[in-house]
Amino acid sequence: MGMRKVAVVGAGMTKFVRRAQETAKELTWEAAHMALDSCEMTMDDIEAVCFGTAPDAFDGVHLNGEYVSDGAGAWRKPYMRSYVGGGTGVFVPIQGWYHIASGLFDVVMVVAEEKMSSYYPHAQAAFLTIFDHTTERPLKPNLLWIFAMEMNRYMTTYGLTKADIAQVAVQHKRNAANHPCALLGDANITLDDILKSEVLAWPVQRFDVSPVSDGAVAVILAAEHVAKRITDKPVWIEGVGWHLDTTFWTNRDLAYPRYVEYAARMAYDMAGIKEPRKQINIAEPYDPFDYKALHHLEGLQLADRGKAAELYSDGTASLTGNMPICPSGGLLGVGNPIAAAGLMKIAELFWQLRGEAGARQVPGQPLHGLAQAWGDLMQVGTVVIMGR
Amino acid sequence: MTAKIKEFPGISLSEQDFADGKILFNFDKLNGIYAWDTGVGIGSYLASLKNGVILGSRCNTCRKIVVPPRVVCEQCYRPMDEYVPLQDTGTVNTFSLCYVTWDVKRITDPQIPAVIEIDGASPLHGIMHMLGEVDPQAVKIGMRVKAVWKPAEERQGSVNDILYFKPIEED
Numbered sequence: 001m002g003m004r005k006v007a008v009v010g011a012g013m014t015k016f017v018r019r020a021q022e023t024a025k026e027l028t029w030e031a032a033h034m035a036l037d038s039c040e041m042t043m044d045d046i047e048a049v050c051f052g053t054a055p056d057a058f059d060g061v062h063l064n065g066e067y068v069s070d071g072a073g074a075w076r077k078p079y080m081r082s083y084v085g086g087g088t089g090v091f092v093p094i095q096g097w098y099h100i101a102s103g104l105f106d107v108v109m110v111v112a113e114e115k116m117s118s119y120y121p122h123a124q125a126a127f128l129t130i131f132d133h134t135t136e137r138p139l140k141p142n143l144l145w146i147f148a149m150e151m152n153r154y155m156t157t158y159g160l161t162k163a164d165i166a167q168v169a170v171q172h173k174r175n176a177a178n179h180p181c182a183l184l185g186d187a188n189i190t191l192d193d194i195l196k197s198e199v200l201a202w203p204v205q206r207f208d209v210s211p212v213s214d215g216a217v218a219v220i221l222a223a224e225h226v227a228k229r230i231t232d233k234p235v236w237i238e239g240v241g242w243h244l245d246t247t248f249w250t251n252r253d254l255a256y257p258r259y260v261e262y263a264a265r266m267a268y269d270m271a272g273i274k275e276p277r278k279q280i281n282i283a284e285p286y287d288p289f290d291y292k293a294l295h296h297l298e299g300l301q302l303a304d305r306g307k308a309a310e311l312y313s314d315g316t317a318s319l320t321g322n323m324p325i326c327p328s329g330g331l332l333g334v335g336n337p338i339a340a341a342g343l344m345k346i347a348e349l350f351w352q353l354r355g356e357a358g359a360r361q362v363p364g365q366p367l368h369g370l371a372q373a374w375g376d377l378m379q380v381g382t383v384v385i386m387g388r
Numbered sequence: 389m390t391a392k393i394k395e396f397p398g399i400s401l402s403e404q405d406f407a408d409g410k411i412l413f414n415f416d417k418l419n420g421i422y423a424w425d426t427g428v429g430i431g432s433y434l435a436s437l438k439n440g441v442i443l444g445s446r447c448n449t450c451r452k453i454v455v456p457p458r459v460v461c462e463q464c465y466r467p468m469d470e471y472v473p474l475q476d477t478g479t480v481n482t483f484s485l486c487y488v489t490w491d492v493k494r495i496t497d498p499q500i501p502a503v504i505e506i507d508g509a510s511p512l513h514g515i516m517h518m519l520g521e522v523d524p525q526a527v528k529i530g531m532r533v534k535a536v537w538k539p540a541e542e543r544q545g546s547v548n549d550i551l552y553f554k555p556i557e558e559d
Binding site for chain 2: 013014015016017018019020021022027030031034060120121122124125128133134135136138139140141142144145148149150152153156180181199200201202203204214215246248250251252253254351356357358359361
């Protein structure tokens with residue numbers, strides 16, 4: 001297709017915390033300069049910056065991309081912020097990818113940041129404007145409704161139990177115990193802990209949900225000829241895909257994320273992945289809620305419909321299984337600073353595929369990994385496939 | 389690389405640090421007041437609700453009947469052909485028992501938001517509304533429900549002209 005190969009050559013991130021002392025700009029700077037240091041680059045080497053952050057409402061700052069730009073290293077550079085809700089963290093590296101694949105730039109820095117704690121009393125309320133102002137908001141909805149209803153439809157359609165789904169939270173939070181940046185890692189958490197946590201909006205309970213967090217992540221992308229000069233272990237972006245479904249979410253099949261399927265098919269085609277269940281060695285599906293990881297694995301064609309929970313019960317999804325899922329700990333374990341959480345998954349694949357993930361390292365020298373995020377009004381899927 | 393890095397940046401604060409005045413902060417309230425005109429499609433929907441009718445719209449190309457009605461079929465990307473009055477009955481597609489209000493207050497009697505597939509619309513086409521006059525533990529997906537309307541003289545052309553949907557017995 002005449003597109004150039006693009007590699008990830010460096011990555012950095014801050015801790016994910018419930019409330020950071022650092023501002024959005026400061027968090028962004030910390031992650032960005034760590035990513036630069038990791039591949040021995042400076043801002044002089046960076047030709048353009050792609051920035052991702054979720055709704056301006058969290059920060060109470062209009063044009064938040066421009067506001068944070070000094071922390072993101074954007075001064076006097078081509079700079080663009082992308083925003084597709086929760087899908088942003090995996091869309092912003094796609095934006096960086098086409099900056100380079102097109103031949104426009106050779107080296108691009110991709111940064112994603114979220115500072116959710118500024119919103120009072122709780123960032124949940126900043127999401128309320130995703131509901132239609134005329135047909136839905138007069139019902140006084142809260143954000144949990146939409147997830148609770150989708151989860152219920154998913155469970156009921158396939159006859160799944162709460163315990164089937166809670167396995168996801170257990171495993172991700174246990175994995176996160178080995179992530180130095182994690183907010184909710186817990187090596188000893190049990191199924192009972194999840195099932196006995198406070199019921200917020202049945203079937204959603206407290207531990208089914210990822211935490212509000214502050215944090216930032218950055219990666220450096222380079223064209224092939226530059227990447228090979230910088231490192232012996234470039235990790236290639238082999239396929240990208242994104243797709244949108246209707247904003248009329250009550251006119252949609254809530255049990256199956258068709259938009260994730262189409263995004264995945266676009267990425268698999270580009271990457272030449274014919275049999276994803278055999279060829280994808282690590283999957284980092286988006287997991288802001290435990291059922292969402294399952295929902296997404298099915299959309300990604302990594303499990304049959306209604307069968308993703310079996311990957312957890314039969315051990316396939318574990319760190320030493322055939323297809324480890326969210327070895328990072330995911331959003332449920334590491335935390336969910338929206339845009340940064342998606343990019344954390346890209347950073348995780350970078351470290352895993354290079355064999356640098358420390359205690360979380362997946363054995364067997366994995367070849368291909370997949371990261372996925374999802375957002376807007378539960379309607380956008382973004383997918384990146386990486387390999388070495 | 390994560391294996392090589394010992395210390396990651398990021399300083400964690402707690403709510404107590406704010407209460408104790410250990411850190412400086414600036415508190416402010418933003419003012420956002422809007423008057424959204426309802427537009428053509430949703431305007432027709434609301435005007436119809438005022439008359440006690442749930443309105444959909446039909447596309448003759450894909451033959452879908454959607455609800456709420458809109459002026460363009462997003463699938464065919466052509467104008468919708470006509471408005472269609474639907475029934476005020478339907479089937480619970482999904483629901484939640486919610487113990488937290490929109491402003492994160494805990495409540496003991498749950499709110500019951502639901503997606504209700506409206507009779508007369510295409511399969512899986514519904515609206516979000518509330519369920520009422522029902523034991524929360526008895527609500528099931530697939531349950532048949534009917535709208536409970538405000539008295540005609542109190543209706544304002546709003547989704548709240550329907551108070552909630554309640555279960556119905558059918559033969």
